[in-house]
Structures are given as C-alpha cells and as structure tokens.
Amino acid sequence: MIRKSVQNLEPYTPGEQPKISNIIKLNTNENAYPPSPRVAEVVRNFDFGRLNLYPDPLCTRIRELLAARIGCPFENIFVGNGSDEVLRLATYAFVEDDSSVGYFSPSYSLYPVLAAIRDVKGVALPLPSSADLPYALEGADLDKTPDLFFVANPNAPTSTFYPRAQMRRFCEKNPGVVLIDEAYAAFAEDNCAELALTMQNVVVCRTMSKAWSLAGIRLGYLFGPANLIEALYKIKDSYNVNRLTQEVAAAALSDPEWMTANRNKIVATRTRLAAELRELGWKCEDSATNFIWCVPPEPETAETAKAKLRRHGIVVRHFPGPATGDHLRITVGTDKQIDVLLEVLKKGDMQ
Numbered sequence: 001m002i003r004k005s006v007q008n009l010e011p012y013t014p015g016e017q018p019k020i021s022n023i024i025k026l027n028t029n030e031n032a033y034p035p036s037p038r039v040a041e042v043v044r045n046f047d048f049g050r051l052n053l054y055p056d057p058l059c060t061r062i063r064e065l066l067a068a069r070i071g072c073p074f075e076n077i078f079v080g081n082g083s084d085e086v087l088r089l090a091t092y093a094f095v096e097d098d099s100s101v102g103y104f105s106p107s108y109s110l111y112p113v114l115a116a117i118r119d120v121k122g123v124a125l126p127l128p129s130s131a132d133l134p135y136a137l138e139g140a141d142l143d144k145t146p147d148l149f150f151v152a153n154p155n156a157p158t159s160t161f162y163p164r165a166q167m168r169r170f171c172e173k174n175p176g177v178v179l180i181d182e183a184y185a186a187f188a189e190d191n192c193a194e195l196a197l198t199m200q201n202v203v204v205c206r207t208m209s210k211a212w213s214l215a216g217i218r219l220g221y222l223f224g225p226a227n228l229i230e231a232l233y234k235i236k237d238s239y240n241v242n243r244l245t246q247e248v249a250a251a252a253l254s255d256p257e258w259m260t261a262n263r264n265k266i267v268a269t270r271t272r273l274a275a276e277l278r279e280l281g282w283k284c285e286d287s288a289t290n291f292i293w294c295v296p297p298e299p300e301t302a303e304t305a306k307a308k309l310r311r312h313g314i315v316v317r318h319f320p321g322p323a324t325g326d327h328l329r330i331t332v333g334t335d336k337q338i339d340v341l342l343e344v345l346k347k348g349d350m351q
C-alpha cells in the first residue's frame with residue numbers, strides 16, 4: 001500500500017528538541033535571542049476572531065516588505081512555510097522525472113531526503129574548496145547535469161562560505177537551476193542576492209528562522225527570475241503560510257535594527273568562542289554562520305565531548321559518518337551560555 005520509494009526512504013532526522021527546561025540548547029542553530037518586541041505586541045493584539053478566515057494565499061504584505069529589503073519587484077519573491085517547504089517545492093517545480101537533484105556533501109542533510117521524496121536520483125558531489133567550486137560539475141563525470149542543484153552558502157554543517165565570484169562561475173557553468181540556500185547568510189560578510197536578480201537559472205532561498213529569531217513560526221522565502229517564482233506559486237498549497245505567521249513576520253521585518261543588533265552580538269560571541277576553543281586545542285573552521293564546526297583535541301572525541309557537555313546540561317549536534325563524525329556543531333548561544341560551555345570544557349568532567 002505504500003510506494004516503494006517511500007518504503008525505502010531514510011527520513012530526515014531533525015535535531016533534538018529536549019523537553020527538559022534549564023538545558024543550554026546549542027544543537028539546532030536557533031537564535032539565542034528573542035524576536036523583536038514588535039512581535040510580542042502583534043501577538044498580544046492579534047484578532048483571534050479572524051482565525052475563522054483563510055490567510056492571504058499570496059503573502060502580499062510579506063512580499064512587499066521583502067521586496068523593499070532585497071531591492072526587487074514583488075513578482076520575484078515566493079514565500080513558504082519555512083525554507084524546508086520552499087526547497088521541497090523546488091524539487092517538484094524544476095526537476096524532470098528522469099533527471100536528478102545535486103548537492104555537495106557534507107551539506108544540509110535534508111537535500112538527499114528531498115531528492116528521495118521527489119523519487120529522483122540524488123547526486124552528491126564532494127564539497128569543493130572555493131577555488132574548485134566553478135569546476136565541481138565538470139569534474140564529476142555525470143551523464144546529465146542535475147536539473148536542480150542545492151548549494152548551502154554559507155554551508156551547514158561546515159560553516160564555510162563561498163565568495164560570490166566563485167558562486168557566479170559555478171552557476172554560469174550549470175545549465176540547471178541553482179538554488180543557493182542562504183539560511184545563514186545574515187551571519188556572513190556577503191551574499192549572492194545579486195546572482196538571483198541577474199541570472200536566469202539562479203534562485204536564493206532565505207529563512208526567518210535564524211537571524212530573525214523566528215524558527216517557531218515557519219517562514220522561508222525565495223527570490224529570483226519571475227518565471228521560476230511563478231512555477232512555485234502554481235504548485236504550492238493554496239494557503240501555505242498561516243495568518244499568525246504572516247502577521248508576526250511582518251512585525252519582525254518592520255524592525256530590522258533588532259535583527260541586526262542580535263546578529264552583531266552573535267558574530268562577536270562567535271569570534272570569542274572560536275578563539276577560546278582554539279586555545280583549548282580544538283580545531284575550528286572559520287565560521288560565516290551562527291555555529292562553529294569543530295574537532296576536540298585528543299584523547300577527547302566528538303562523541304565523548306558531546307556526552308560530557310550533555311552531562312552538564314548542554315546539547316550540541318553530532319553527525320555520525322565518515323565525513324562528519326569527528327566534528328561537533330556548536331550553535332553560538334548567548335555570552336552567558338557560551339561561558340558555561342567553556343567552563344565545562346576547561347574544567348573537564350566534574351560530575
């Protein structure tokens with residue numbers, strides 16, 4: 001009764017959402033700071049009597065606010081129920097049944113799952129260096145290039161960033177759609193918006209889950225050529241973004257200073273955390289995100305360090321497997337949370 005591709009599907013494993021309070025949660029790259037006070041105001045004044053009505057199917061207000069921020073027409077923006085929904089819709093709008101979805105590895109572990117849900121081949125190429133990025137497809141010896149290629153930039157879980165010029169060259173050499181997933185771009189020095197606004201085959205996807213502190217409301221968006229945006233609108237659920245989410249997101253977007261201030265705090269904490277971890281002998285990638293991708297010093301392993309932190313109420317993320325298993329991914333929390341983490345790592349285990 002169940003389709004073969006679904007029977008065989010290895011579903012995505014979301015990071016743990018522990019039920020215990022008092023935990024220091026540094027495992028799913030949420031923002032450690034609350035959203036703008038304007039959000040609280042909107043929720044307090046929300047007219048619950050209007051919940052009997054469907055929401056705006058086209059997210060008009062959100063698209064107007066985003067259009068002004070991005071500097072593009074309203075028609076070039078698609079809004080979805082978190083960027084995860086937007087990524088999934090892209091596999092339905094842009095990929096033929098006999099084609100494939102491409103992505104680098106390691107990268108966001110949802111990409112292969114989305115290819116499997118769409119029931120097409122997933123093509124995983126080894127994560128190239130910035131210098132090798134433009135040639136990633138040529139070197140791959142594929143019969144046919146994927147109709148859709150996901151590139152997380154900055155990448156997760158490695159926290160690394162491809163400069164725009166290299167991304168442009170990768171996109172130029174790619175006949176299919178390149179979806180640049182900029183979930184973490186607010187924490188980087190640059191982004192690839194310009195590519196989505198000037199190239200025919202490039203779209204950029206962003207989320208309000210990270211920099212805007214709104215993972216709980218589920219709002220993601222994508223911008224790029226109007227014909228690609230129109231294709232997504234044709235296949236989405238009629239009312240894919242609920243009424244409360246639309247109002248909350250609009251309130252947050254009206255207060256970009258709040259987001260920027262939190263972003264700056266996180267970037268400062270990130271610098272301090274990386275420096276202190278390195279002092280303790282950890283190897284850390286230079287991060288362009290709100291998390292650090294790091295390897296503990298021997299004899300500690302990623303597993304033992306994760307377990308030690310857990311005993312002290314700190315949850316971080318470990319991705320088992322040959323390419324990622326020696327690393328931990330630590331979300332940059334508040335300064336206070338990071339102080340506790342560093343204290344535990346410095347003192348060793350004091351059960």
Ligand code: PMP
Pocket residue numbers: 081082083084085108152155156181183206207208209215218219220
């Ligand atoms: N892209 C990347 C690279 C991510 O790490 C995440 C967060 N898990 C997402 C997209 C999904 O974000 P959203 O909350 O908007 O679905």
